[in-house]
Amino acid sequence: xxxxxxxxxxxxxxxxxxxxxxxxxxxxxxxxxxxxxxxxxxxxxxxxxxxxxxxxxxxxxxxxxxxxxxxxxxxxxxxxxxxxx
Amino acid sequence: xxxxxxxxxxxxxxxxxxxxxxxxxxxxxxxxxxxxxxxxxxxxxxxxxxxxxxxxxxxxxxxxxxxxxxxxxxxxxxxxxxxxxxxxxxxxxxxxxxxxxxxxxxxxxxxxxxxxxxxxxxxxxxxxxxxxxxxxxxxxxxxxxxxxxxxxxxxxxxxxxxxxxxxxxxxxxxxxxxxxxxxxxxxxxxxxxxxxxxxxxxxxxxxxxxxxxxxxxxxxxxxxxxxxxxxxxxxxxxxxxxxxxxxxxxxxxxxxxxxxxxxxxxxxxxxxxxxxxxxxxxxxxxxxxxxxxxxxxxxxxxxxxxxxxxxxxxxxxxxxxxxxxxxxxxxxxxxxxxxxxxxxxxxxxxxxxxxxxxxxxxxxxxxxxxxxxxxxxxxxxxxxxxxxxxxxxxxxxxxxxxxxxxxxxxxxxxxxxxxxxxxxxxxxxxxxxxxxxxxxxxxxxxxxxxxxxxxxxxxxxxxxxx
Numbered sequence: 151x152x153x154x155x156x157x158x159x160x161x162x163x164x165x166x167x168x169x170x171x172x173x174x175x176x177x178x179x180x181x182x183x184x185x186x187x188x189x190x191x192x193x194x195x196x197x198x199x200x201x202x203x204x205x206x207x208x209x210x211x212x213x214x215x216x217x218x219x220x221x222x223x224x225x226x227x228x229x230x231x232x233x234x235x
Numbered sequence: 236x237x238x239x240x241x242x243x244x245x246x247x248x249x250x251x252x253x254x255x256x257x258x259x260x261x262x263x264x265x266x267x268x269x270x271x272x273x274x275x276x277x278x279x280x281x282x283x284x285x286x287x288x289x290x291x292x293x294x295x296x297x298x299x300x301x302x303x304x305x306x307x308x309x310x311x312x313x314x315x316x317x318x319x320x321x322x323x324x325x326x327x328x329x330x331x332x333x334x335x336x337x338x339x340x341x342x343x344x345x346x347x348x349x350x351x352x353x354x355x356x357x358x359x360x361x362x363x364x365x366x367x368x369x370x371x372x373x374x375x376x377x378x379x380x381x382x383x384x385x386x387x388x389x390x391x392x393x394x395x396x397x398x399x400x401x402x403x404x405x406x407x408x409x410x411x412x413x414x415x416x417x418x419x420x421x422x423x424x425x426x427x428x429x430x431x432x433x434x435x436x437x438x439x440x441x442x443x444x445x446x447x448x449x450x451x452x453x454x455x456x457x458x459x460x461x462x463x464x465x466x467x468x469x470x471x472x473x474x475x476x477x478x479x480x481x482x483x484x485x486x487x488x489x490x491x492x493x494x495x496x497x498x499x500x501x502x503x504x505x506x507x508x509x510x511x512x513x514x515x516x517x518x519x520x521x522x523x524x525x526x527x528x529x530x531x532x533x534x535x536x537x538x539x540x541x542x543x544x545x546x547x548x549x550x551x552x553x554x555x556x557x558x559x560x561x562x563x564x565x566x567x568x569x570x571x572x573x574x575x576x577x578x579x580x581x582x583x584x585x586x587x588x589x590x591x592x593x594x595x596x597x598x599x600x601x602x603x604x605x606x607x608x609x610x611x612x613x614x615x616x617x618x619x620x621x622x623x624x625x626x627x628x629x630x631x632x633x634x635x636x637x638x639x640x641x642x643x644x645x646x647x648x649x650x651x652x653x654x655x656x657x658x659x660x661x662x663x664x665x666x667x668x669x670x671x672x673x674x675x676x677x678x679x680x681x682x683x684x685x686x687x688x689x690x691x692x693x694x695x696x697x698x699x700x701x
Contacts, residue, residue, distance in 0.1 A: 187576065199560070199572055206573035210541070215540040217584055228586030229593060 248295040252303035254287040274388040296464030302349030308400035312353035315433035337433025346460035354388030362564035375697040383412035389415035408639025416614035418664030427472035430465035438547040451683035455479040467591040481676040488522030492602030510655030514602035545574030610666035650679040653692040
C-alpha cells in the first residue's frame with residue numbers, strides 16, 4: 151500500500167509512537183496502520199505479531215492519553231527510581 | 236504444623252528440635268499438600284537435608300548463627316540458585332541452571348536458612364498463571380480461588396504450612412497481593428534496600444525483592460539477613476541497616492498513621508472496607524493518631540507505571556520475543572509485543588511523573604509516620620483472576636492497583652498483613668497495607684507487629700493446612 155504522510159502520522163499517534171501534538175481524528179488501530187508503524191520503526195513485524203498487539207494497544211490508549219495529557223512543569227526532570235540515599 | 240520463627244528459633248537453638256527433623260517434616264507436608272496447591276516448581280529435598288545435617292552439626296558445636304539458622308525457606312523461581320534449575324515459570328527458560336547465586340539466597344544461606352525449593356509464579360512475573368510452566372498455584376483457603384500473583388507460590392506455600400518463610404518479587408504488588416490473598420505477611424522493601432542481583436528482571440526501576448512469612452517478626456528477621464549494599468548490584472544502597480528487632484516493641488503510642496483519601500477506596504468491597512476501619516480502630520486504641528492524607532496525583536500511578544513497566548520489560552525480553560515468542564504465555568507475549576511501541580517521550584514523561592509522585596510522598600511523610608492503604612479485595616476465583624489491564628474479559632470489581640503501584644513508582648517500603656476474613660462462604664483473608672518513608676522499614680515493623688500482638692488474624696490456619 152502507499153503510505154501517505156498523514157496516514158503515517160495517524161498510525162504513529164495511535165500506536166503511541168508520536169506525542170500528543172500529533173492529530174489523529176477518527177483514526178482506528180488497524181493492521182495496516184500498525185504495519186506502517188512497524189515499517190517506520192524498521193522492525194517489520196509479521197502480521198501474526200501485529201494481530202497479537204492490536205487489541206492490547208487499543209486497550210492501553212486511554213491510559214497512554216491520560217499520561218500525555220498530564221500537565222507537568224518543564225523544570226521537572228525524570229527520576230529512574232534511585233532514592234536519595 | 237505451622238510455626239513461626241519466634242516458635243522455631245528457640246527450639247533449634249536449644250537443640251530441642253533438629254533441623255533435619257524439621258526439613259523431613261516439611262518435605263512430607265509438601266508431598267501431601269503440594270499436589271493440591273501447586274506452589275512448588277522444584278523441591279530441593281536432597282540439598283535441604285544436606286544443609287540441615289550441616290546446621291545440626293554447627294548448632295551442636297555451639298556455632299549458632301542467629302534466628303534463621305536451621306529454618307527452611309523457599310524462593311520464587313526467578314531468583315538464581317547456583318546449580319539448581321531456575322525456570323522463571325516459563326517454558327522459554329524451563330531448563331536454565333544458573334552458575335551463580337542471587338545475593339538474596341546467598342545471604343539467607345549464610346544466615347543458616349535452608350533452601351527447600353523453588354516456588355511457582357506467573358511467567359516472568361507478568362503472565363496469566365494459566366499457561367505458564369506448571370499451571371496456576373491455588374489458594375490454600377479455597378482451592379477454587381487464586382493466591383494472586385505474581386508471587387503466587389510464595390504466598391500459597393507459607394499459608395499452606397509447607398514452608399515457614401518465602402521470598403517473592405514485587406513490581407506492582409506481586410508480593411503484597413499474594414500476601415493479602417493468602418493471609419500472610421509480605422514486605423516490599425525500599426528500592427535499594429535489598430540487592431536485585433540474580434533476580435530475573437521485569438522492570439529495572441520498579442522491581443523489588445522481599446520476604447514473606449506468617450508474622451511481621453518473621454519478615455523482619457529475614458530482611459535483617461537480606462538487606463544491605465552489594466558490589467554486584469549498583470542499585471543496592473549503601474545505607475546502614477538498623478537492628479529491626481528493636482522495632483518489635485508492640486508500642487505505637489503517638490505514631491501518626493496517615494489514612495489515604497477516598498480515591499484509594501473507590502473500588503474497595505464493603506467487607507474489606509469494614510476490616511480496614513476495624514484495624515484502624517485497633518491501632519487508635521493502641522495509641523496511634525490517625526491523619527487524613529490526600530495523594531494528589533495518585534491517578535497517574537497506573538498510566539505512568541504501565542509505560543515504565545512495559546518499556547523496560549520489552550527491552551529486557553527483546554531476545555525472548557525474537558527467539559522464543561511461541562513458548563511464551565500469550566498474555567506475556569501480548570504485553571511485550573505491545574510495549575515495543577512505547578515511545579521514548581512517553582517513557583520519559585512517565586519518569587517525570589515519578590518525580591512528581593516522589594515529591595508528593597515526601598510531603599505526605601512530613602505529616603505522618605506511616606501511610607495506610609488498601610491492599611485489594613479478597614482473592615478472585617482462579618478463572619476470574621485479573622490478568623492485567625489487557626484482560627480479554629471485563630475484570631471483576633477490584634481495589635485500585637494504584638494502592639500497590641504507588642510504592643513501586645516512588646520506591647517507598649510497603650508491608651501487607653492480614654486484617655480479617657470475608658464472612659463467607661468462601662472464607663478468604665483480607666489484608667491491610669502500610670507504606671513508610673524510604674529506608675524506614677522499622678516503622679512498618681513497629682506498627683505491623685503491634686497490630687499482630689493485639690489481634691489473632693495471623694494465627695488462623697486454612698483448613699487445608701491443619
